[in-house]
Amino acid sequence: MVEFSTRRRVTVAMVTISFLLFGLIALGNLKVDLLPDLSYPTLTVRTEYVGAAPSEIETLISKPVEEAVGVVKGLRKLKSVS
Missing domain, CATH: 1.20.5 (Single alpha-helices involved in coiled-coils or other helix-helix interfaces)
Incomplete structure (x- = not known):
């Protein structure tokens, strides 16, 4: 050698x-990523009822949907945004 x-x-x-x-x-x-992309599995449910008051939408649509979604297996957090 x-x-x-x-x-x-x-x-x-x-x-x-x-x-x-x-x-x-x-x-x-x-490629160097200091903060790699993290994507958490999320589901967004948007409830609308044209011509109804916000309180009606909350009681007639949003609350029943929250109760139905709240029993999903593996759900960690349920967040309601007004």
């Missing part, structure tokens, strides 16, 4: 330069 390196200096230099070049290209394409 030493004998080959001393006899073929240009070959060893070209191999070294090509390794450095490929390494720099790979480093440029390397």
Whole structure:
């Protein structure tokens, strides 16, 4: 190995330069995410009733939907937004 390196200096230099070049290209394409994308499985239910008062929508639609969805297995949080 030493004998080959001393006899073929240009070959060893070209191999070294090509390794450095490929390494720099790979480093440029390397993706680094400090905060990776996290997606939690969510379900959004939107209730509307045109022409009705907000209190009617809450009592007639939103509350029954919340009660029906509240019994879903594995549900961690149920949030009602007014």
